[in-house]
Amino acid sequence: MSKKMIDEATASEPAAPGESPFPDAASAWQTAKSIDLGDIVGAEGRVGRTKTGELTLWVTRFRLLSKSLRPPPEKWHGLTDVEQRYRKRYVDLLANAESRRLFLLRARIIDYIRSVLRRRGFIEVETPVLQPIYGGAAARPFTTHHNTLDTQLYLRISPELYLKRCLVGGLERVYEFARCFRNEGISPRHNPEFTMLELYQAYGDYHDMMEITEEIIGGAARDVIGSTKIKFGEREIDYTTPWPRRRYADLFLEYVGLAIDDVAAIRERAAQHFARKQITLDPAKADDAVVIGAMFEHYVEHHLVNPTFVIDYPAPLCPLTKRHPTDPRFALRFEVYMNGMEMGNAYSELNDPKIQHETFSAQLRGEDDTMAVMDDDFVEALEYGMPPAGGLGIGIDRLCMLLTGNESIREVLLFPLQRQSPSEVQESNG
C-alpha cells in the first residue's frame, strides 16, 4: 500500500520492528486493507528493515489523504495504448515513469536555454499571441474574433515582428518562448500549436546566431542529456561543435547536381520530378526561387543528418533578411538542420524600412502562404531606426524530440491535439 512512500523515503537508521499505532494487529490490517492502489496516504514512522531484509516503514501514524475511485493501469505493462496515453496524459504520467522522466528532461532543457541566454544578457519578454496582422513566417493562421472590439484577430504564427519592435525600442537583447499556432496539417513533426524560442541581439549578425545555436543545442546535449552523441532511431547524431557551415548554393549543386543559377535546367528537372510525386507546386506557375526552394527541400534536406548550418539563402525567399553585401541574390540567413529536420532559422535582420516595404509588397508566385503580409506599423517602427541585429528561432518541441530520442512531436507535448473522441462530441453538443 505504501510502496511509493517507501520507495521515496530516505533511509535512515534501522528501527526495531513491532512499534504500532494501532490497538491491535487486527485493526491495523483492517485499515491497511481498506486502502486501494492509487490512494494517496500520509504516514509517519521509522524506516527500517523487515526480517527478510527489505526496506520498510514501521508506521506510527497514518492518514488517507486522497481516495482513488478508478483503478490505475496494470502495474507491469503500464499504459501503452498510444491514443490513451495522449488523451489521458495524467494516467500515462501516473503509470509510466519514463513519461515523467521525459517531461522532466524537457523542463531541464528549457531551464538550460534560459541560463545560457541570461548569461549572455538577454531578457525574457512576452509579446501578443492575438494579433491583428499575422507575420514573421509563411503559414496559414487560426482566425478568431474579439467580441467587444468586434474585430478579427489571428493567433500568432510567429513572434518575430513584435520582438523586433522591442529592438527598435532599445531592448537590445530579448527572447521569448513563444507558443505559435499554424493552421496546417498534423504529422509526427507538426502540431498545430508548438513552442518556438526566438531571440534578437542588437549589433549581432547571423554568425553570432550560429554561435548561440551551438551553445544552446550542443550545450543542452552535453549538460542536460550528458552526451554529445545521441541516438535517434537507427542513427546516432553527433552534436559536437563547431558544426559545418555550408552554402545553400553549394549544397544545391552537390545534391541536385545543378548550378543554382541554371534556372532552365532546374525548372526542367523540377517538372520531371514533381510530376511523379504528389506535390502541389506547379513549377510552371512558380517563381524561380520558389522552384529552387522546393527542389532544395526535397533533394537536400534529408541528407543533413548531423547538425549543419545551411547559409546564404536565395534572397526572394527571405523578405525579413538583409541582403548579402557583395551578392544581393542571396540573403544573410541560415537554417540549421539535424536528422534531415529544420531545427532553427536565423538572419542578419533586415532593418531598412524602404527595402522592408518593398519585400512586403512583392508576392511570390507559387507559394500558398507568404511571409510577406504588409505590416505598416512594423515598417513605421523600422523608420524610427532598428539597430542591426541577429535573430534566431529554434523549434523547442523538435529540439526535445531529438535530444530525448522521440520520433513523434506528440511524445514531447504534454497534451497533443487529438480529434474529439465520440464521447466528447456528445458531451459538448448535449
Next chain:
RNA sequence: GAGGGCGUAGCUCAGUCGGUAGAGCAUCGGCCUUUUAAGCCGUUGGUCCUGGGUUCGAGUCCCAGCGCCCUCACCA
C-alpha cells in the same frame, strides 16, 4: 486531403475454417502477514469502436462511418 495498418474486460493481450466471449493483472470475498510487476484459493467483470449487410449463425466476411498510428501533400 490521398493511401496503408489498427480498434476484444479497468490495463496488457489471445481468439483457429464463420459455430456458446477467453487469459494474466486490477476489482471483490476469504486465507496469509512485509512486497522489488505478480503470496495462496475463489469471485465478478463485455456496446468485441459505431451503424448497416451477407449468413441458419458474424469478434471473424462485405459496405459505410468514427478514432488512433504510419506514409505522402501543405508546414516548422
